Amino acid sequence: MLSDDEVARALQDLTGWTGDARSISRTWTVKGFNGAVQLANVVAWAANRANHHPDIRIHDYKCVTVTSLTHDEGGTTEHDLALARRLNGILDA
Numbered sequence: 001m002l003s004d005d006e007v008a009r010a011l012q013d014l015t016g017w018t019g020d021a022r023s024i025s026r027t028w029t030v031k032g033f034n035g036a037v038q039l040a041n042v043v044a045w046a047a048n049r050a051n052h053h054p055d056i057r058i059h060d061y062k063c064v065t066v067t068s069l070t071h072d073e074g075g076t077t078e079h080d081l082a083l084a085r086r087l088n089g090i091l092d093a
C-alpha cells in the first residue's frame with residue numbers, strides 16, 4: 001500500500017484522477033448513455049488485460065466513474081496507479 005503523500009505525488013501526473021491511500025477515482029462525462037456504456041466496456045477490457053478490476057459506475061445518464069483500489073491490500077497500490085495511467089493513455093488519446 002501507498003501513503004496519502006505517495007498517492008498525492010503520483011496523482012500530480014495523472015490528469016483527472018483524485019484520491020488518497022484508500023482509493024483513486026476519475027469521472028468521464030460523455031455524450032450519452034450509450035457512450036457511457038461503451039466507455040465502461042473499454043475500462044472493463046483494460047482491467048481484464050491487467051487482471052486488475054476497478055469499480056465502474058455509470059451514473060447521471062452520461063457519466064462513468066472509475067474507482068480503483070487493490071482489494072488484496074485494502075487500499076491504493078502501484079497496480080491502481082498503473083491502471084489509471086493505462087486508462088488515461090487509452091481514453092485521453
Ligand SMILES: C[C@H](O)[C@H](O)[C@H]1CNC2=NC(N)=NC(=O)C2=N1
Nearest residue numbers: 051052053054069070071072073
Ligand atoms: C487472483 C487475482 O489475481 C486477484 O484476485 C486480483 C484480481 N483483480 C483484482 N482487482 C483489484 N482491484 N484488486 C485486487 O486485489 C484484485 N485481485
